[in-house]
Amino acid sequence: MTIREDEIIASLATFFREHPRVSLGPGDDAALIVEIPGREIAISIDSSYEDVHFTLDTLTLREIGHRALAGALSDLAAVGAEPLTFLVDIQLPRRLASRAPEIYEGMEELMNAFCVSPCGGNLSRGDKLGLSVVVVGEVTRGKAISRGGVQPGDLLVITGDIGRVRGWLLAEELGLSRSYEPWLRRLREKFARPWPALRQIQRLAMDVNLHAAIDISDGLGVDSWRLALASEVELVIDPEQLPIDDSVRMIAERAKRPPWEIALESGEEYEVLFAISPEDEPKLSRLNFPATVVGRAREGRADSRIIVNGTEKSLSSLGYDHFAG
Amino acid sequence: MTIREDEIIASLATFFREHPRVSLGPGDDAALIVEIPGREIAISIDSSYEDVHFTLDTLTLREIGHRALAGALSDLAAVGAEPLTFLVDIQLPRRLASRAPEIYEGMEELMNAFCVSPCGGNLSRGDKLGLSVVVVGEVTRGKAISRGGVQPGDLLVITGDIGRVRGWLLAEELGLSRSYEPWLRRLREKFARPWPALRQIQRLAMDVNLHAAIDISDGLGVDSWRLALASEVELVIDPEQLPIDDSVRMIAERAKRPPWEIALESGEEYEVLFAISPEDEPKLSRLNFPATVVGRAREGRADSRIIVNGTEKSLSSLGYDHFAG
Known part of the structure; x- marks a missing residue:
């Protein structure tokens, strides 16, 4: 049984919903988003590929969809958007052709939580599953981090927490x-169903001036180094202060490695590292989500x-590098 | 010799230029584009993969970059944006790790011609080369096609011309x-270095009311059928009127196939099919680029x-389908 490209696309169309700011959605050559003065459009692309970022025997298609979004x-x-x-x-192998909707099903919880829905996409055949997600957001002009x-x-x-x-x-x-x-389930939960820190950063930005921020998608080690490069400062991370779950301490013991090393090289955590003035520290304790001081700039x-x-x-090499090694 | 991910990204950074509307460019987690009232942002993603859309022995990396953009x-x-x-x-195989700049070099002619430059991206390792390009454009509110x-x-x-x-x-x-x-060189030219019809559509839209348009990336056959579906009309294509280059007639003879069939199933031509009122037809002849009437809606x-x-x-099945067959 073969399935046509248009049939696969039609099976995904049920996930597309009207959005007040999207004036032309899927089914056309480009999607259109109505502009508003005084705002900036934030745009980013993130990809995950079978056998590079995941394998099909460790994650379900729903989990792969969730993680990609x-x-x-x-x-x-x-960036505070x-x-x-x-x-x-989607790069879809023939063997998965009829199962593409599961990828979108996995995105539904995040779609509902953050009031977003897809406005377009692209479908090609591939030997392996690949997903690129382009997100479009918005921020008040000059307020991006x-x-x-x-x-x-x-x-x-x-x-x-990280690790x-x-x-x-x-x-x-x-x-x-x-x-x-x-x-072990605690470990897997973060791997299979990460939750972006959108609400946390929006909440923080209400009370505190966030001087800079970075998504630690390749790990706190290498990404803190990238933050240091971009800001031209030296950062010092305190391994004792890292927010490490007990489950990480359990696996560290079995792997005979220090927990802080696992925490620093752990990528795809989708936590955000940010910088604030020391006088803003007391405000962190009033938040009802974890925000942990892990170091200092000098x-x-x-x-x-x-x-x-x-x-x-130096932490410059402690993290995931697609080409090193 | 290994090359680090950050080194590859740095080697691409020379292609990034400042743009008056891009307020935060590459090197951050998201790019920012300043919004303007009364306009709409147009956004689309298009992908090409080794062994699906091209092979490395038929195209150079520069040509692959050019085609993707x-x-x-x-x-x-x-959409008239x-x-x-x-x-x-970019999904980059290790064997090509140091050659990534060639992909961007291939994009430079289009970047210069249309005054665009990249504002961000993503890099992963892959077994095969893959390129997804997200374009961001703009159109006056309500004027998109x-x-x-x-x-x-x-x-x-x-x-x-098509085919x-x-x-x-x-x-x-x-x-x-x-x-x-x-x-044969005429045939290869369109395959290796297609040129998007941006200027033509912008020029046309100045004189003529374009009722609808579609990019015929999967071929005039299947894409005209998609246009018919979206508009809920019947389209009739006249095979005698198709703009077919002599080079296509030469290959059609060798392949013992009618030239119009080759023209209708030829994808990745990146021409635009559009609909106008019959009274606007005389205006087409005053343009200094080809715009050929190929059919009629009823x-x-x-x-x-x-x-x-x-x-x-019916033309519904005449074109490239990633999953059929």
Whole structure:
């Protein structure tokens, strides 16, 4: 049985909803978004590919869809934008041709939570599954947060907790992933169903001046280094302060590795690292979500460093690199 | 020798230029585009993958880059939008890691011709080369052209000529492609360096009311059928009127197929099919680029048909389908 491209696209059309700002949606060559004066459109693309970012035996198609949209929305969180709509480009193997709607089904919870729906996309055949999600958001002109604003003396703060994604991958490497222990499920939860820090950053920005922010999609290690480069300051991360879940400590023990190392190299967490003035620190404790001070910025070379047992080292290489190694 | 992801990204940064409407460009989690009242943002994504849309022994990396951007810009042409900026998502095999700049080099001619430059992107490792280009354009509010406006009685007009892309693929199948005959070069030219019909559509829209338009990226056959569906009219294409280059007639003879069939199934031509009132036809002849009447719309079922030797047949299946067959 073969399925036609137009039939697959029609099966996805049920996920497309009208949006007051989208004046021409899917089914045309381009989508149209009505502009508003005094605002800026924020746009970003994020991709995930079978056997690079995931395998089909560790994640369901729904989870793959969820993660792809979560990752793209996290880029909007990092610049302080509010989501408007998104486009999905799918590279679909023939063997999955009739199952494409499951990818969109996996996106529905995030679509409902953040009031977004797709406005367009693209479909091609591929040997392996690939997903690119383009998110379109909006921010008041001049209010976007960039990577370039960290000031010496600033505190570095991170949303949520870190390490569980790398922890889950370690559990798989160690052959523990088929077990049903609760701490393994805690690891898998962050890997399979990450939640972008959109609300947290919007809430924070109401009370606090966020000097700079970055989505730590490649891990706090390498991404804090990228933040240091963009802001031309030196960052010092304190391994003792990292927000690490007990489940990560469990896997660290089994892997005979320090938990802070797992936390620093854990990518696709979709948490946001941001910089604030020290006088704003007391406001963090009044929030009803985790926001943890993990380090500090100082004058120096553009680098991110960690001090372990009195020895400093650069974090520039601690994270996922698609081409290294 | 390995190359780091950040090094590859840095090697691409030379292609990024400042744009008055792009307030935050590459190097951040999202790009920002300043909004203007009374306008609409047009956005589209178009992808091409090794061994699906091209192979590395038939196209250079520069040509692959050129085609990817041309295809995406063509979507903006079809809705009558003017390009602002674009984002490129690259899936890069390790074997090509140091050659990524060639892809952008291939885009430079189009970047210069249409005053666009990239504002962001994404880079992942992949087994095969893949390119997704997201284009962002702009149109005066309410002035965009959709697929849904064809009226019974309208003339169907196409920019440029059609058939050379499919003609080139036939030349490859027949083993003729290594020859240097001029007509083969004419075929390859359209395949390797298509040019989006942006200027033509903008010029046309100054004089003529374009009722509807579609980018014929999957071929005039299936895409005219999609136009018919969206507008709920019946379209009749006249095979005698199709703008077919002599080079296509040469390959048609060798392949023992009618030239019109090759023209109708030829995809990735990036020409635009549009509908106008018959009274606007005389204005077409005053243009200094080809715009050919190829058919007519009439009341009837939503379908696109062709009459050959007195027999009518539907064009719904004549074109490239990623999943059929």
